[in-house]
Amino acid sequence: MKGSAQQSVIQRRTIALVLFCVCVFVGAVILLSLKTGPMPAKLGRPRTDSVRAAPPTAKAREQPKVEALPVAPSDTIQAPEGTTTVTDADLNYLAARNLLIPVAGVPASRLRDTFTQARSEGRQHDAIDIMAPQETPVLATTDGLVLKLFQSDRGGVTLYELDPSGRYVYYYAHLMRYADGITEGKQLRRGDVIAYVGDTGNPGAGNFHLHFAISKLTSPHKWSGGDPINPYPLLVRQ
Numbered sequence: 001m002k003g004s005a006q007q008s009v010i011q012r013r014t015i016a017l018v019l020f021c022v023c024v025f026v027g028a029v030i031l032l033s034l035k036t037g038p039m040p041a042k043l044g045r046p047r048t049d050s051v052r053a054a055p056p057t058a059k060a061r062e063q064p065k066v067e068a069l070p071v072a073p074s075d076t077i078q079a080p081e082g083t084t085t086v087t088d089a090d091l092n093y094l095a096a097r098n099l100l101i102p103v104a105g106v107p108a109s110r111l112r113d114t115f116t117q118a119r120s121e122g123r124q125h126d127a128i129d130i131m132a133p134q135e136t137p138v139l140a141t142t143d144g145l146v147l148k149l150f151q152s153d154r155g156g157v158t159l160y161e162l163d164p165s166g167r168y169v170y171y172y173a174h175l176m177r178y179a180d181g182i183t184e185g186k187q188l189r190r191g192d193v194i195a196y197v198g199d200t201g202n203p204g205a206g207n208f209h210l211h212f213a214i215s216k217l218t219s220p221h222k223w224s225g226g227d228p229i230n231p232y233p234l235l236v237r238q
């Protein structure tokens with residue numbers, strides 16, 4: 001009886017000692033993981049539970065790397081995007097803008113589709129010519145912004161209007177003169193008088209008409225030279 005009593009005391013002490021050691025070990029591990037955040041992530045990849053248990057610090061440190069990754073690919077994607085041609089989505093957008101025939105008093109029945117006509121030096125017209133008497137008011141085809149007032153040999157007195165989307169430019173050429181108050185940066189409303197029909201540029205004296213073109217910008221910093229879009233089907237819808 002005495003021996004067995006001693007044995008059970010030893011057993012209890014052993015169990016108590018083991019439990020104490022386990023508690024100390026567990027406590028040490030918990031303290032270590034709290035003080036050194038990233039350690040569990042590095043040490044314990046198989047222990048996914050412990051990694052998930054300490055997410056705030058681990059995530060906070062990983063975030064800059066995650067953000068840095070998409071920047072490089074998007075830069076390389078943007079370059080080819082600028083050279084894409086006109087899509088159905090572009091045409092649908094412009095159709096929804098309900099463009100106004102940009103010369104006062106001209107009905108759709110008087111418009112002629114000359115978009116694909118040949119021009120000098122192998123060029124295509126890429127625009128519509130709207131015949132009208134001299135000094136007929138030229139109207140903003142839609143809301144927008146006066147992007148550029150420009151004089152050129154071919155176009156004469158011209159105006160470039162930027163669509164609110166920032167993706168399309170409306171081009172008015174051979175103008176006699178601009179309307180009063182028209183300056184670069186001015187906001188336009190659909191139907192505003194922006195200029196008057198003339199024959200400046202290359203049409204020849206007395207060939208009064210508005211040369212009207214729409215282009216999709218291929219560079220956000222360039223107002224001319226975008227991909228041409230035929231205005232005719234967009235204007236005759238009315």
Ligand SMILES: [Zn+2]
Nearest residue numbers: 127128129211
């Ligand atoms: Zn023309």
